[in-house]
Every structure is written in C-alpha cells, then in structure tokens.
Amino acid sequence: MALALAEATAPVAPPPALQFSFWRMAAFKSRAKQLGCGxxxxxxxxxxxxxxLAKRHGKEAFAWPKTPSSANQGEGDCYVALMVYRTNLGDFKREADAALAIAP
Structure with missing residues (x-):
C-alpha cells in the first residue's frame, strides 16, 4: 500500500522538448531583465x-537555471526583446498546456 502511494506521488519526468523550451524562456526572461525592460x-x-509544471514534474525539473550574464552581448532593444519573449511565451504555454492535459 505504501509503495503504491509513493508511486502515485512521484513526479513524472518531463518531456525533454518541454524542459528545453522552459530553459529558453528563462533566457528570454533574463535578457529582458538585464536590459531593464518592463x-x-x-x-x-x-x-x-x-x-x-513543477507540481506535475517536480521542482528540480523546472527550477530556474542560472543564466550567464549578457554583459558581453552589447545593448539591446526592449521592444524586440519583449516581442521575442511574448511570442515564445505563447508557444511555451501551448506546449505546457498540451503536456499538462495528458494524464500522469
């Protein structure tokens, strides 16, 4: 009984593509922050x-990665940074919704 309960609460490994998409989103978030964009x-x-996603797949699977400083990347345009962030966030949300819709 205890083994069955432990298995039911164990996190399910995330699809690799979804986890990679999350890391990309973390990079977009970091870049917007470094540029001082709202x-x-x-x-x-x-x-x-x-x-x-962390609730379904575990905190470690969707922990914020350490992103390198973009100090060497020069200046950036907030309009472009936020547009790329927004567009990719929409795609990521669709991927996440599809993954969460699948029964664990």
Whole structure:
C-alpha cells in the first residue's frame, strides 16, 4: 500500500522538448531583465506555467537555471526583446498546456 502511494506521488519526468523550451524562456526572461525592460506581466505568466509544471514534474525539473550574464552581448532593444519573449511565451504555454492535459 505504501509503495503504491509513493508511486502515485512521484513526479513524472518531463518531456525533454518541454524542459528545453522552459530553459529558453528563462533566457528570454533574463535578457529582458538585464536590459531593464518592463516584463512583469510576462514574468508572471511564465512563473504561473512553471509552477504548474513543477507540481506535475517536480521542482528540480523546472527550477530556474542560472543564466550567464549578457554583459558581453552589447545593448539591446526592449521592444524586440519583449516581442521575442511574448511570442515564445505563447508557444511555451501551448506546449505546457498540451503536456499538462495528458494524464500522469
């Protein structure tokens, strides 16, 4: 009985493509922050998705990765950074929704 309960609560390994997409999103979030862009609403949406995925797949699978400083990447344009972030967040949300819709 205890073994069955432990198996039911064990996190399910995330699809590799979904985890890679999350790491990409973490890079977009980091870049927008480093540029000083106002990405609070996008960050909030990303965090909500991350929490759902972490609940299903475990905290370690969707922990925020350490992203390298982009100090050597020069200046950037907030409009472009936020547009790329927003577009990719929509794709990531669709991927996450599809993965969460599948029964564990």
């Amino acid at each position: 990405a609070g609403s996008l960050d909030g949406e990303l965090e909500a998705i991350r929490k759902q």
